[in-house]
Amino acid sequence: MNRKKIINSTQPQLMAVAFIAASLVTAMMIGINNSQNLQKAMAEQDYPPGTSITTETANEYNKTPSANSSSSSSSMTGAVIKAVNPDQTTNKEFWINTVHLDGLTNINAAVKCDTCPQNTPLHPAEQPPVNSTIPTGGGFRITEPNKAGAWDFRSFTFSPSQIVVNQGDKVTLHFIGVQGAHHVVTVDGIGTFELKRGQINTVSFVASNPGMINYVCHVHLPNMVGQILVLPKGNV
Numbered sequence: 001m002n003r004k005k006i007i008n009s010t011q012p013q014l015m016a017v018a019f020i021a022a023s024l025v026t027a028m029m030i031g032i033n034n035s036q037n038l039q040k041a042m043a044e045q046d047y048p049p050g051t052s053i054t055t056e057t058a059n060e061y062n063k064t065p066s067a068n069s070s071s072s073s074s075s076m077t078g079a080v081i082k083a084v085n086p087d088q089t090t091n092k093e094f095w096i097n098t099v100h101l102d103g104l105t106n107i108n109a110a111v112k113c114d115t116c117p118q119n120t121p122l123h124p125a126e127q128p129p130v131n132s133t134i135p136t137g138g139g140f141r142i143t144e145p146n147k148a149g150a151w152d153f154r155s156f157t158f159s160p161s162q163i164v165v166n167q168g169d170k171v172t173l174h175f176i177g178v179q180g181a182h183h184v185v186t187v188d189g190i191g192t193f194e195l196k197r198g199q200i201n202t203v204s205f206v207a208s209n210p211g212m213i214n215y216v217c218h219v220h221l222p223n224m225v226g227q228i229l230v231l232p233k234g235n236v
Contacts, residue, residue: 107149137221156220184218
């Protein structure tokens with residue numbers, strides 16, 4: 001009798017436990033389903049329908065950058081190539097500077113300076129050439145070492161020294177005295193003029209015939225020279 005009572009009293013408890021377990025399982029299933037739906041929604045936001053998601057795409061954050069990365073190739077693929085119509089004007093204007101290039105060095109090797117405002121690369125000890133092979137004319141100069149051992153090699157030039165125009169163009173050249181105290185410049189077929197630092201001398205002409213027109217500085221020969229290439233009309 002007592003055993004029957006125990007069994008009867010235990011059944012409601014078992015039913016309650018079963019109901020609670022079923023509720024927990026249902027809640028877990030709902031949570032998993034919601035999580036999957038959320039992940040799917042996020043994936044559709046990042047990758048719209050129709051996008052093919054490959055293993056490489058899924059692991060994009062695990063990739064190691066390489067020299068030929070896909071990002072650079074994709075940016076190149078998406079580059080817009082524009083068509084440019086060159087200016088067809090026959091009026092050509094150029095600004096030509098007088099400059100010199102300097103190679104500064106020392107007979108003593110350079111020492112690193114930790115307090116200097118500029119971190120200049122170090123150079124080895126260099127001696128000026130005993131028998132200089134540079135041509136005469138003033139275009140090249142070597143200064144002898146001073147008391148600190150510093151010396152330099154200088155080369156004068158025009159910038160630009162090469163110009164291209166078309167036959168029939170009206171050409172305007174502005175010669176600007178930037179470096180070098182004094183120049184004497186000749187433009188073939190035009191004339192000769194002096195040019196000092198801070199001055200600008202302008203010449204104009206029509207390139208009537210194809211060929212080469214030279215401009216030279218007589219003070220700094222043989223290297224301070226320039227050429228104007230006049231292309232024939234057939235090549236325009």
